[in-house]
Amino acid sequence: xxxxxxxxxxxxxxxxxxxxxxxGINAQDFRAPRTxxxxxxLNGVWQALSSAHHDIEGxxxxxxxxxxxxxxxxxxxxxxxxxxxQIPYQDWARTKQQENLAEWWKLDPAVKCFMPGIPRxxxxxxxxxxxxxxxxxxxxxxxxSASRVVYMKRPDFESPADTWMGHSRARWEGETxxxxxxxxxxxxxxxxxxxxxxxxxxxxERFTAISANHIQYEATIxxxxxxxxxxxxxxxxxxxxxxxxxxxxxxxxxxxxELMYGHLRKGATE
Amino acid sequence: xxxxxxxxxxxxxxAVSFLQxxxxxxxxxxxxxxxxAWGHPDLQxxxxxxxxxxxxxxxxxxxxxxxxxxxxxxxxxKRAESIVTxxxxxxxxxxxxxxxxxxxxxxxxxxxxxxxxxxTSLVVDPPTGRVPVRPExxxxxxxxxxxxxxxxxxxxxxxRCITRGVPGGFFPAGYNNNYRILQTPDTxxxxxxxxxxxxxxxxxxxxxxxxxxxxxxxxxxxxxEGDTLVVETRNFSGKSWIATxxxxxRVKGIAQTRDAHTIERxxxxxxxxxxxxxxxxxxxxxxxxxxVQTPLYTEEGLDLFEYACHEGNWAVRNTLSGARAEERAxxxxxxxxxx
Numbered sequence: 001x002x003x004x005x006x007x008x009x010x011x012x013x014x015x016x017x018x019x020x021x022x023x024g025i026n027a028q029d030f031r032a033p034r035t036x037x038x039x040x041x042l043n044g045v046w047q048a049l050s051s052a053h054h055d056i057e058g059x060x061x062x063x064x065x066x067x068x069x070x071x072x073x074x075x076x077x078x079x080x081x082x083x084x085x086q087i088p089y090q091d092w093a094r095t096k097q098q099e100n101l102a103e104w105w106k107l108d109p110a111v112k113c114f115m116p117g118i119p120r121x122x123x124x125x126x127x128x129x130x131x132x133x134x135x136x137x138x139x140x141x142x143x144x145s146a147s148r149v150v151y152m153k154r155p156d157f158e159s160p161a162d163t164w165m166g167h168s169r170a171r172w173e174g175e176t177x178x179x180x181x182x183x184x185x186x187x188x189x190x191x192x193x194x195x196x197x198x199x200x201x202x203x204x205e206r207f208t209a210i211s212a213n214h215i216q217y218e219a220t221i222x223x224x225x226x227x228x229x230x231x232x233x234x235x236x237x238x239x240x241x242x243x244x245x246x247x248x249x250x251x252x253x254x255x256x257x258e259l260m261y262g263h264l265r266k267g268a269t270e
Numbered sequence: 271x272x273x274x275x276x277x278x279x280x281x282x283x284x285a286v287s288f289l290q291x292x293x294x295x296x297x298x299x300x301x302x303x304x305x306x307a308w309g310h311p312d313l314q315x316x317x318x319x320x321x322x323x324x325x326x327x328x329x330x331x332x333x334x335x336x337x338x339x340x341x342x343x344x345x346x347x348k349r350a351e352s353i354v355t356x357x358x359x360x361x362x363x364x365x366x367x368x369x370x371x372x373x374x375x376x377x378x379x380x381x382x383x384x385x386x387x388x389x390t391s392l393v394v395d396p397p398t399g400r401v402p403v404r405p406e407x408x409x410x411x412x413x414x415x416x417x418x419x420x421x422x423x424x425x426x427x428x429x430r431c432i433t434r435g436v437p438g439g440f441f442p443a444g445y446n447n448n449y450r451i452l453q454t455p456d457t458x459x460x461x462x463x464x465x466x467x468x469x470x471x472x473x474x475x476x477x478x479x480x481x482x483x484x485x486x487x488x489x490x491x492x493x494x495e496g497d498t499l500v501v502e503t504r505n506f507s508g509k510s511w512i513a514t515x516x517x518x519x520r521v522k523g524i525a526q527t528r529d530a531h532t533i534e535r536x537x538x539x540x541x542x543x544x545x546x547x548x549x550x551x552x553x554x555x556x557x558x559x560x561x562v563q564t565p566l567y568t569e570e571g572l573d574l575f576e577y578a579c580h581e582g583n584w585a586v587r588n589t590l591s592g593a594r595a596e597e598r599a600x601x602x603x604x605x606x607x608x609x
Contacts, residue, residue, distance in 0.1 A: 035454075036307030043454050114581045115466075129470055131459040133314060133452045138459050140468040145433070147468045149450060149461055149574065163576040165466075187581075247470055249485050253432045253580050254509075257422050264590035266420035266597070 032175060032209035037134045040175050040209055044130060045245050046237040048123040048217075051078035055193035056123075056233060058085055065105045075192075081123065083232040087195060093226045100194020108192050112260060113252035115146040115164040117188030118181045118203050119219040119233060127240050129247050137170065137177070142250045150179055159183035162199065177207040198225035213239040303497040303538045308455045311497045313536055313544060316573065317566035319440065320447045322349050322381035325518045325562075327391035327399030335399065337388045349382055379445045385565055386543070392441070395549075395561035401521050402557040411523040414511075419593040422586050426523065427486075428514035430586060431579035434464050435510040436487045436503055437532050437548040442564065443515035448574045449566060458492055458499060463574040471501050478504055484528060486510055499536040506530045512550065527554050542568045 032040035051059075058080030064073035089097065100107055110116050116124055126142040137150040150168040151157055159167030159182065166181040181203040189196055206218040215237040222230040262268060304312040322345060327335075337345070356375050364370050385392070391399035417424035428434050434443070439462045448463040458471040471492040478489045489505040508528035513521040530552040537545045544566040551559040595605035 043457075109581075112580075115578060129457075129459075131452050131454060131457060131470070133454075135314075136450065136452060138450075138452050138461055138468065140459070140470060144580075145465070145467055147461060147466045148576075159575075161575070164578045164581055165576055244476065244479075246472060246479070248479075248483065249487065251432050251486050253430060257430065257586070261422050261586055261590055264587065264594055265422070266593070 030175070030210050033212070035132055039132065039134075039172055040177070041132065042130050042137075042177060042207055042209060042215060043132050045127050045240040045247060046130065046215060047127040047240055048125075048235055049238055050081060050123060050235055051076045052081045052123040052233075052235065053120070053125055053191055054078065056081050056191045056195055057087060057193070058082075059193070081233040081235045083234060088228045088231050090226060090228055093196070097194045097196060100189070100196060102194075104192050104194050107194070108189055109187055110144075110189070110192070111256070113144050113256040114187070115144050116141075117164055117184055118148075118166045118168075119205065119221070120188060120190055121146055121148075121165065122205075122217060122219075122237070123233075123235060126250055127245075127247060140247060142247050144250065144252050164188060166203070173206075175208055177205075179205040179207070181205060196226065197221070197223050200225045207237075210236070213241060215239075301538075301540055304541075306453055306455075310453060310455070310494060311499070311538060312453070313451050313458070313499060313538060314453050315451060315568050317449045317451070317544060317568055318379070318447050318572055319442050319449070319546070319564045319566050320379045320381045321385055321392070321442055321564065322346060322383055323385045323389065323392055325392050325441060325513075325521065326401060327393070331390050331399075333398070334390055335397065337384065337390060339388070342384045342388050346383055349380065353380060353382070373445065377445055379447055381442070385563075387563075389563070392562050392564050393560060394547075394563045396558060401524075401560050403521065403524055404555060404557060407524050407555045408520070410525055411520075414523050414525075419589060422590065425586060425589070426514045427510050428465075429583075429589075431465055431583045433467055433486050433510070434462070434514050435512070435526065436469065436490070436506075437534060437550065437562070438511065438513050438515075438518075438526075439464060439467060439469075440534075440546060440548065440564065441513055441515065441518055441562065443517050446577055448572065450574055458501075461574065463577055465579045466576055471499075481505060484508065488530070488532070497537060499534075501532075501534040501536070503532045503534070504530075512552075512555075525555060527552055529554060536566075539565070 032042070035041045054075045055078060059078050061077040062075045064075055066073045105111060115121070121128070121141050121143070124141070124143045128139055128141040131138040131140070135153055137152060138147065139150065140147045146165055148165045148168050150170045152170055155169055155171070157169065162183045162185045164185055164187070167183040168179050168181050170177055170179040172178070184199070184201050186197065186199040201221065201223040204220045208216045210216045216234065217237050218232060218234040220230050220232050221227070306312045353375065393399050393401055396402055414424050418426070422430060433439065443464070446464040450461040452459045456473050458473065460469045460471070462468070469487060469490060471490045473492050475491070475493065478491060483489065484505050484507045486507050486509070488503040490501050490503040492499055492501045506526055506528055508526070510526045511522070512524045512526045516522055530550065532548055532550050534546065534548045539545050545563065546566050547561060547563045549559050549561045550556070598605055
């Protein structure tokens with residue numbers, strides 16, 4: 001069993017709260033600028049800043065799987081984004097995560113440029129853009145050109161099929177955009193450390209602007225097949241304030257083709 | 271004249287730009303384009319551009335640019351009939367060594383109507399209705415299509431599930447010809463059902479990104495000209511094809527170079543229709559710029575769903591492994607087991 005070092009989390013949270021307070025950011029009081037239909041305006045390019053894409057649980061730095069890449073291919077330490085430190089896995093599910101971790105570079109679907117699913121898409125180390133309209137919110141992710149159209153006005157519309165990025169229906173709760181994500185395939189992972197879920201996963205995401213340039217993101221993950229109770233991840237999203245910011249492309253299929261099909265090229269096995 | 275340098279290509283492009291024609295579709299004069307809350311023409315909605323009209327004018331039609339009403343009705347009647355015939359045909363079993371078939375009628379979105387102008391092709395300029403492709407570009411296309419069984423890099427970028435490209439994503443194919451447009455004061459976003467592609471078109475008027483930043487979709491800049499959204503795109507990757515679907519006939523597989531340049535125009539004609547036009551310039555590939563016009567129309571109940579193309583892509587794997595198996599068989603070897 002792994003030791004997750006939960007003791008470090010609380011003091012850091014207190015320190016962070018103090019720093020935010022000192023910087024004059026009071027999340028409770030912030031009222032976001034409005035869209036023309038008088039909703040909090042979350043339009044823009046956003047990005048998480050953490051090593052959660054490697055491991056959403058707290059973790060020490062560790063060597064990467066490719067010897068040739070040395071320091072640059074290794075995994076940075078991270079405080080984790082799981083509330084309480086550890087994912088409340090059922091025993092079998094923790095065992096499976098450990099098996100996944102042992103050969104993660106062979107098993108992580110994102111290595112093949114498969115769409116990361118929700119919530120993982122939101123903390124991949126790539127920017128994404130939110131485009132709001134009254135009927136739909138479009139979230140376009142640079143990684144794998146993954147994208148999702150969030151239905152704002154069809155709360156009863158069930159997905160006809162399971163999908164990689166899920167079926168998203170949302171509502172506003174005051175300052176918060178609350179997105180209900182259902183119908184995800186079981187094939188995605190939550191990070192590169194083998195953290196996983198079943199087809200029963202249900203994610204409730206909450207996007208709350210806490211300053212002109214920060215969104216507090218929170219997701220409650222429910223999947224009784226895999227976990228003993230619902231659990232949460234939370235982290236800030238930072239606005240990419242670069243004056244010339246725009247989403248570029250990471251159409252990574254072309255970076256995974258040699259891995260997936262290289263042995264099938266003419267002459268490859270002769 | 272074939273340009274020999276990039277600068278020369280740009281000069282030629284600038285020269286021909288002034289000659290570009292805009293094919294104004296018949297918008298009723300009294301139609302007033304709705305506005306967004308911040309005063310921009312409102313193009314938002316969910317659209318399809320599935321059509322019965324072919325991409326290029328069939329050679330048999332010669333210089334006939336428009337169908338008569340009766341001809342259009344006859345084409346539409348025949349298509350409706352063929353859809354019924356196919357739907358009622360008994361299911362057939364695939365046999366080893368035989369045809370494995372393709373998508374069925376449930377999957378395909380076959381056009382049942384010709385475009386409103388009754389033009390004989392979606393290519394509206396040059397007046398021949400045919401893309402002015404240079405012979406060298408056709409030869410390169412033949413090479414790519416032939417080599418596609420040998421290496422994935424020669425396969426269609428659509429079959430590879432990378433993208434149908436810009437403007438290729440707006441050339442109707444056999445399915446997923448569905449689009450959703452969203453607007454904010456500084457961005458027009460277009461979601462393409464095909465491969466969940468998104469185009470984010472900024473309206474800020476800043477210059478294009480550095481010419482070394484090449485993109486599969488190119489770098490787009492949008493502006494409003496009256497009620498029309500005009501989108502200019504450059505910085506293409508040079509790795510894409512202008513058209514990836516058999517629906518584009520002989521244009522499928524034609525290269526799109528880094529010097530390609532497109533100007534797209536989106537104009538609302540009525541509450542249910544947007545006129546889409548794109549003029550393509552790529553001097554090493556075409557002898558002249560050419561223009562495609564296709565309506566984007568809303569339909570009751572039209573919605574878009576995730577098309578996870580790469581995640582379920584067996585086309586590349588099976589195409590290549592089939593070709594390798596044939597080669598091994600020709601050498602008297604048994605196929606390699608794939609898992």
